[in-house]
Amino acid sequence: MRILLLLAGVTDIRFPLHALAINEQGLIEEGDNARRILSPFDEAALEIALKLRDTRDNVQVDVLLLGGTNNEALLRTVAALRPDSVRRLDLQPACLWDAQFTARQIADLLAAEATPDLLLIGREFGDLDEGSIAVMLAQRLGYSLFALTQHAVWQGDTLCLLRERGTSEESLRVSGPLLASVTNDRRNKLRHPLMKNVFEAKRMTFAAVTASAGAHTGLPLISLEAERMVERGGTCQLLEGGIAQQAEALAAYLNDQRTQA
Amino acid sequence: MNTRECDLLVIGGGLAGFAAALTAAEAGLQVILLEKTAETGGSSAMSGGCLAFAGTDLQRENGIDDSAQLLFSDLLEVGKGECDEALVKVYADNQLATYEWLCANGVVFAPVIEAASGQSVPRVHSVDPADMIRQLEQAASQSGRVQVFKQTRARRLLREKGGRVGGVLAEQAGETVELFARKAVLLASGGFVHDRELVHRFVPHYDGAVFIGGAGNEGDGLRMAWALGADVRDTAYIKGTFGKHPVDETNHHACLAVYKGAIAVNQEGRRFVDESLSYKLLGDACMQQSYGVAYQILDRDIMLSGDNRVRILDFERRLEEGLFVEADTLEKLAQLIEVPEQVLLAEVAAYNQAVNEGRTPDFGRRHLVHQHGQLRPIERAPFYAYPSTAAVFGTYCGLCIDAQMRVHDVFGEPIEGLLAAGEVVGGLHGAAYMTGSALGKAAIFGRIAAATAQTL
Numbered sequence: 191m192r193i194l195l196l197l198a199g200v201t202d203i204r205f206p207l208h209a210l211a212i213n214e215q216g217l218i219e220e221g222d223n224a225r226r227i228l229s230p231f232d233e234a235a236l237e238i239a240l241k242l243r244d245t246r247d248n249v250q251v252d253v254l255l256l257g258g259t260n261n262e263a264l265l266r267t268v269a270a271l272r273p274d275s276v277r278r279l280d281l282q283p284a285c286l287w288d289a290q291f292t293a294r295q296i297a298d299l300l301a302a303e304a305t306p307d308l309l310l311i312g313r314e315f316g317d318l319d320e321g322s323i324a325v326m327l328a329q330r331l332g333y334s335l336f337a338l339t340q341h342a343v344w345q346g347d348t349l350c351l352l353r354e355r356g357t358s359e360e361s362l363r364v365s366g367p368l369l370a371s372v373t374n375d376r377r378n379k380l381r382h383p384l385m386k387n388v389f390e391a392k393r394m395t396f397a398a399v400t401a402s403a404g405a406h407t408g409l410p411l412i413s414l415e416a417e418r419m420v421e422r423g424g425t426c427q428l429l430e431g432g433i434a435q436q437a438e439a440l441a442a443y444l445n446d447q448r449t450q451a
Numbered sequence: 452m453n454t455r456e457c458d459l460l461v462i463g464g465g466l467a468g469f470a471a472a473l474t475a476a477e478a479g480l481q482v483i484l485l486e487k488t489a490e491t492g493g494s495s496a497m498s499g500g501c502l503a504f505a506g507t508d509l510q511r512e513n514g515i516d517d518s519a520q521l522l523f524s525d526l527l528e529v530g531k532g533e534c535d536e537a538l539v540k541v542y543a544d545n546q547l548a549t550y551e552w553l554c555a556n557g558v559v560f561a562p563v564i565e566a567a568s569g570q571s572v573p574r575v576h577s578v579d580p581a582d583m584i585r586q587l588e589q590a591a592s593q594s595g596r597v598q599v600f601k602q603t604r605a606r607r608l609l610r611e612k613g614g615r616v617g618g619v620l621a622e623q624a625g626e627t628v629e630l631f632a633r634k635a636v637l638l639a640s641g642g643f644v645h646d647r648e649l650v651h652r653f654v655p656h657y658d659g660a661v662f663i664g665g666a667g668n669e670g671d672g673l674r675m676a677w678a679l680g681a682d683v684r685d686t687a688y689i690k691g692t693f694g695k696h697p698v699d700e701t702n703h704h705a706c707l708a709v710y711k712g713a714i715a716v717n718q719e720g721r722r723f724v725d726e727s728l729s730y731k732l733l734g735d736a737c738m739q740q741s742y743g744v745a746y747q748i749l750d751r752d753i754m755l756s757g758d759n760r761v762r763i764l765d766f767e768r769r770l771e772e773g774l775f776v777e778a779d780t781l782e783k784l785a786q787l788i789e790v791p792e793q794v795l796l797a798e799v800a801a802y803n804q805a806v807n808e809g810r811t812p813d814f815g816r817r818h819l820v821h822q823h824g825q826l827r828p829i830e831r832a833p834f835y836a837y838p839s840t841a842a843v844f845g846t847y848c849g850l851c852i853d854a855q856m857r858v859h860d861v862f863g864e865p866i867e868g869l870l871a872a873g874e875v876v877g878g879l880h881g882a883a884y885m886t887g888s889a890l891g892k893a894a895i896f897g898r899i900a901a902a903t904a905q906t907l
Contacts, residue, residue, distance in 0.1 A: 386742050387789075
């Protein structure tokens with residue numbers, strides 16, 4: 191089985207956000223100091239693929255990682271987990287806000303390559319919370335779609351994908367080419383790489399592939415502004431005394447809040 | 452230029468600094484404490500929270516027979532003859548009173564006592580280290596005799612005409628401030644884990660290690676004292692603590708399954724050390740292995756013997772965090788950590804056979820840790836591996852001091868008016884390290900420095 195992972199990365203918000211601008215071609219330009227890390231959904235997709243490979247000899251895991259700022263570091267991060275291949279995916283042009291256009295670019299690229307049996311993609315690929323790229327890509331490729339996958343297991347030689355819906359868990363038997371968007375779950379928390387592989391990844395070079403679809407004729411992006419800072423408010427009260435006193439004070443506070451409401 | 456004056460001027464807001472400040476305040480001295488960063492606590496607050504005391508009520512409640520004399524001999528033994536015996540004696544003689552003083556000042560110790568590196572009997576007294584500093588800081592503040600200036604960095608020691616150290620030149624909000632001390636200046640400014648160049652100068656083979664410590668630990672105190680001719684010692688014994696996960700950024704503390712019976716193997720699948728040794732010596736041995744990494748290999752029984760009340764033995768939480776590699780068989784475990792299967796199987800089999808037959812396994816391991824605990828085989832699935840490297844949590848070397856915490860110059864003469872305590876001093880640990888002796892040293896030596904200041 192060949193599993194292809196599409197990983198995008200997200201901005202690392204532990205650091206000050208970098209400068210963003212729209213250039214004359216209407217494309218987003220990011221400052222060189224931008225830091226990208228794998229998103230929780232990228233990590234989940236990667237872990238699911240690695241877990242499937244752990245228990246089968248005939249599973250191949252290939253990764254296409256979206257190019258962009260600090261892509262070398264991100265490629266090495268992924269490579270340290272030892273997928274069978276890691277390549278950089280350059281979108282030409284990169285218009286991630288236009289899901290239909292992006293899906294077409296990637297679909298055209300994949301159509302020219304060996305077809306994967308399973309395409310895994312983080313549910314917010316490209317940092318679009320609505321997950322539309324995954325949906326449109328499945329449509330373009332003619333793949334079935336299983337969204338918000340949380341877990342994957344082998345049942346004999348059959349692969350089953352699982353997700354929760356309400357209070358039940360749905361299980362799908364994979365019988366043909368399928369695109370699964372992945373969300374995070376305690377069962378797919380990404381493993382840590384071995385130091386040996388971290389060292390080896392530092393010495394690697396990575397191939398790049400370009401997904402182009404001619405000029406961007408879809409949705410034009412006309413402005414880009416930094417998100418407004420959210421002003422946080424509220425008061426904090428330290429409960430004092432023994433456990434009983436604290437419980438009493440907390441109950442009184444909550445009752446007071448209810449009265450006010 | 453702004454000037455201020457006090458009796459005792461303390462540089463550094465970690466455990467040594469606050470132990471000294473509070474003790475001095477209790478004796479009626481006026482104290483100013485300078486903290487370089489925006490927060491007090493330093494490396495002490497980030498530590499594993501272990502203090503080595505002997506003969507305490509907690510030990511008695513746990514049925515542990517310990518004494519200052521046994522602690523003294525353990526410290527000497529673990530230091531491999533490289534310690535300053537006078538300082539070790541100061542530690543042993545004053546540790547019980549310091550423990551009781553900490554308790555009296557609101558520091559809460561966990562009820563469980565564990566054995567760890569370099570201890571013949573269990574004597575790890577565990578605290579929440581950040582809370583301990585807060586308690587002392589609060590008590591110091593309530594005394595009305597201690598002023599704490601944060602974001603104030605001491606830059607130079609000031610000497611009077613006769614040579615006595617009488618104060619410091621400091622930076623505060625872009626301004627230069629002169630602070631004068633009528634009794635003494637105490638360097639409690641920690642080590643230099645964040646000055647990699649300085650670390651490299653002494654132990655270049657540690658370039659690949661993980662360094663963890665208070666943000667302000669850049670060797671300020673060491674340099675200021677050096678400038679006055681202070682002598683240093685033990686620089687060759689900077690060592691990392693074994694058991695730090697090499698790529699996990701969440702947990703700063705070591706995990707020491709070896710002290711509950713795990714073995715350590717390298718990337719080639721081979722044991723390479725007596726795992727009961729001080730974790731400093733284990734750290735040194737680990738850094739000699741390929742990639743500076745090893746794996747602690749354990750089974751279900753050892754996993755269950757962890758203790759979630761002691762950070763370094765809290766295996767359960769690390770398992771939940773996915774830091775352990777888990778497998779139903781040793782073969783599978785070997786595959787997951789990419790060590791040769793047959794080598795790992797043979798190593799575990801040889802170790803188990805020796806343990807089961809009552810023989811000493813390779814490398815002379817006789818106990819779980821130091822002289823404590825019976826070895827156990829590794830045989831019940833599931834099996835686990837904890838990737839481990841050495842983390843330099845402290846530099847453990849530094850200024851030469853005497854039993855009164857007076858800093859000595861390169862000719863062995865005390866530098867008048869200059870005291871030092873905590874991580875900035877050398878001499879106590881020697882070649883290796885007993886768990887809990889660094890925090891213990893900070894509290895004990897800080898208090899003694901304050902007592903010395905009273906006499907000046």
